Amino acid sequence: MSMMYQNEHSGCFNCDRSEKPQIEVKKIVKGDTGILSLKENEIVFVTEGRIRFVANDFSGCEGLKGQMLFLPAGGNYSFDALAHSTITVFRFYESIRLCDNFDLEKLYEERTKRNGYRAHTVRFGILDMNALLWHYLDGLNDLIAEGVRCRSFFNVKIKELLLLQRSFYTKEELHDFFSPILSGDTAFSEYIRLRWKNFRTVTEVASSMHMTHKQFYNRFVSVFGKKPQQWMNEGRARIIHNEIISTKKQFKQIAAENGFASDTHFTRFCKKELGKTPTEVRYGKTTMGDNVK
Template structure:
């Protein structure tokens, strides 16, 4: 392993990235482990070795193999079951996703590739009472030779103890250039589908921060909008009303918690702010056409079939 020179100076530097959720992180899991991920920011997960099964929001469990990359949007819960000993590298995107100075993420949405049936559910609406259907498994990128070399050096420096914030920021920018230069626009449009809007700065701020504010007024003020101005901007970007979008996010996260956690259904209802268990049952039935108990029973039976 490479030796980091002047390690003491590095550790004492104010730019040392010792946050609980650093920009770059390497994690090893053992077969049989499980984990829950609740990202506050957009995140890329690179699987260098092993295999895991993941479930996010409304999806069932899907496999991710060695050499694949997953994009996990902000505030989208992820449950993982480790099938084989697994080595992953996580890159958290604290800044706006910008592929290069001359090509924004928004440009993927307006490119001709978006006309080829690419799925984007960020602003999709659902008919009240008919439930939210399960989405297809997320599109995974494969690690190509250029990305493989990038990850090799990234992990080498991480293991040596190089955790400088400026270095990490540079590596994130380098990653964006690699994606821009060595992956097709069609691949990137599919990969980033859950983050594609006409204004990614606005949508990413909303997706990363909407749970931190008590009401729409506070969120609008935090972004420098009046309530009416915020609602107008929101409808333009997300193609739906703020209340409908937040309700849908709440429903998805509650569904995920029902199917993956060991908490009682009453506890889950309290976590998601319902004043009573009947109110929680009504909310879930309106969105999914089933009660929380029916959903959990169905998931349990599906899990038994997998054994």
């Protein structure tokens, strides 16, 4: 079956022609590798093959056929296809809500209040796909293969995915799947994870949330366990490191895209946070984690 009126669909302002659409099906050849620097949360469904993901702190996991993986925003990941693989990627540009009446913060509250439960920190969330999710993905992937790229459609399908998870997985399973981003103040932490790169200073972030600097500072430290500027510097350093070693972008472009007013400021930042100048990082190929926490 072929989609009718292809030109009308492709010419619509709602057609998602971006490099990173909200939902994307990707085929990866065995042996392919790459580096991901995520600015948004992603859920990756492995519908064929086997892929290894490694985070910047060197924790890793393997996604097998029939599994979904949660990759939180703000992290750098490398991947290695251990077999010919097909994945469906969902990108969340806004905070995740399982439904209108159940946000992620409730998972944290309900799971941690149970007697004998010990909270644990993981880098990846993994769940097996049930029969309903397989059916859902088969239909979605067929439509994408036919050329459907509508943002409105993608928004509906993302809501449908979250509703399926909410309805057919236990709260304990969902807690463990989303645990990399859960906290006692998930709404606050997700706002920071998804938007911090839009601001140059801690004061700007605080103002955007209608908070004083002191209010923001105290709340940030209680959630992240670090000072805001330290956390932001480390996050920006990871992004810059990844772009220097895995792209051919000129340093001026990387500097401008990351909010640096001059080459001097950019170089000074790299020397402080990465231990080397941009040129030394690119041609010396430092290992992620040597200097970036």
